[in-house]
Structure formats: C-alpha cells, structure tokens
Amino acid sequence: MRPILAFFAILCGLGTTLTAQAQDRFLSTITVSGTGTVDVEPDIATVRAGAITQGRTVREASDANTKIMTALFAALKEVGIDAKDVQTSRLSVQPLLGRTSDGRNEPPRMTGYQVSNRVAVTIRDLGKLSDVLDRLIAAGANDVWNVEFSISDPSPDLDKAREQAMAEAHHSAELYARVAGGQLGRILSVGEDGAATPSPMTARPAAAPKAAIPIATGTEAVRVTVTVSYELVR
Numbered sequence: 001m002r003p004i005l006a007f008f009a010i011l012c013g014l015g016t017t018l019t020a021q022a023q024d025r026f027l028s029t030i031t032v033s034g035t036g037t038v039d040v041e042p043d044i045a046t047v048r049a050g051a052i053t054q055g056r057t058v059r060e061a062s063d064a065n066t067k068i069m070t071a072l073f074a075a076l077k078e079v080g081i082d083a084k085d086v087q088t089s090r091l092s093v094q095p096l097l098g099r100t101s102d103g104r105n106e107p108p109r110m111t112g113y114q115v116s117n118r119v120a121v122t123i124r125d126l127g128k129l130s131d132v133l134d135r136l137i138a139a140g141a142n143d144v145w146n147v148e149f150s151i152s153d154p155s156p157d158l159d160k161a162r163e164q165a166m167a168e169a170h171h172s173a174e175l176y177a178r179v180a181g182g183q184l185g186r187i188l189s190v191g192e193d194g195a196a197t198p199s200p201m202t203a204r205p206a207a208a209p210k211a212a213i214p215i216a217t218g219t220e221a222v223r224v225t226v227t228v229s230y231e232l233v234r
Contacts, residue, residue, distance in 0.1 A: 028232040029188060030180075032172040035226075036164025038157045039219040042149035045129050048089060049136045049144040050118030058093060058113045065115040068140040075135040076121060085122035092116045118143055124152075126217060154197050154222055161195070161224040169228040177232055185231030196223040 051068035055061030076086055093115050097108035121136075123129050129147075136144060151157070170184075177184040197220075 028182075028234065029229050030173050030176050030184070030232050031227065031229040032169050032176065033193070033225060033227045034165040034167070034169030034172065036161035036166075036168065036224050038161045038164070038222045040151055040154070040157050040222055041219050042151055042217050043124075043126065044150045044152050045123045045126055045217075046146075046148040046150070047121045047123065047129075047132060047136070047144070048118055048146040049121065049141045050090070050116065051141060052114065052116045052143050054096060054112055054114045056112045058115070061113045061115040062093070065117050068142075069117050069119075071139040072119070072136060072141055075139040076132070079128060079132055079135055080125075081121060081123065081128075081132065085124070087120050088117070089120040090116060090118040116143065149217055149220065151197065151220065151222070157222040158195055158197075158224060161222050162192070162226065165224045165226040166190075166228070169226055173228065173230045177230070180232060182232045182234040185233040188229040188231055190229075191227045193225040193227055194223075196221070 049072070051065050051072070053061050053064035053068065055064060073086070077083075093113060095110050096112040096114055098111040121132065123132055133144065133147075174184050
C-alpha cells in the first residue's frame, strides 16, 4: 500500500507544480496595441449628378428630364467615360402640392409633378474630374451633389499599415518587459482590431463655372490597429 500512496503523493505534487506553472504562465504575459497609418492619394472618384425637372403633367416633367439626361450622357461619352462606369442611382416621380393663394384653410392640391433622375459616374482618371464636372453642369445637370474619392486597391497600403502596427506593438511590449524586469518572449496571439479605409469627401458645385472647377484630392489615411499578446520571460 505504501508504494501506491507514495505514487499518488508524487502525482498530487506534480499536479500542484503544473498548476502553479500554468498560473504563472498565464499571469506572465504582456498585451499591447499598435496602430499603423499610411497616407495614400486616391485614384478614383465617383460623382453623383443628374436632373430635377417639374411640369404640370408627368409627361411634361419627364420630357424635360429626358432632354437633360440625354445631353448629360452625350457629354460623358465625349469626355471618354465608359458606359460601364455610368449607373442610374435614383429615379423618382413625385406630385407637387400647393395651397390656395387666398389663405383659406383647405387641404393642399396637386399642382404638377417633379421627376428626378440621378446617375453615379465612376472616374478612373482623376485628371478628367474637373472637365467631367464642367461638362455635366454645361449639359444642364442641376443636381450635382456628391464627389467621393476612393482607392482602387487598398490591399498593398493595408499591408504596410499592418507592418507599422506590428512594429509599434513590438516596441511597446519590449519597453514594458524591460521595465518589468524581464524579457520579451514568444508571441501568444495577434488580433486585428480594425482596418479603416478612406471615407467619402463631399462637394456641391451649384452653377456652371466660368473656368474649370478646382478639385483638391488630398490624401486619405489607411489605418490598421492590432492587439498582440507576448510571453514575459523572467
């Protein structure tokens, strides 16, 4: 019986040692975050433009709208925009309501109709952007309300940002390990908290300009944040 008891005692002692080591390993970690940012010049613009027309009848408002949109499509073709880069983004027909001029308390009555037609135009050569806006407005577009800049392929810049984020996290972890009186060990886990790509920039050209519309594309920030856990070796 004694050998058996001695064997169980050894197992219990070994289990206690393993538990203590596991707890020590769990506690001896450093978790830090790092952020990498790369400033990138956008290479694509999306313009949303169209026509809003009114008339006493749907046909009257629609015919006026069709005339402007036909001129708009022709202008885009002349400036070299491919048909696949032009897509209808909004088309609506709404009644127009008005009140009597004598101020009597009567419900609004229908006075006509409004037709709205808008397209999203993708411009892959930013050197054409000002010319495209000029031609749209000259063609009669009276609903030019948004210009969005973007990056056609952010993957390489995201990878650069990831490298920067990991380098920043490693630098911080080494500092904490040194202050704690230990050394940085192996990486236990890596998590990407988020990858941010550029957000749209809005512009609203209102009337036909005498010269080309000035456009400043600037740069957009591609940002990645990572969280890394390291082993702390004492």
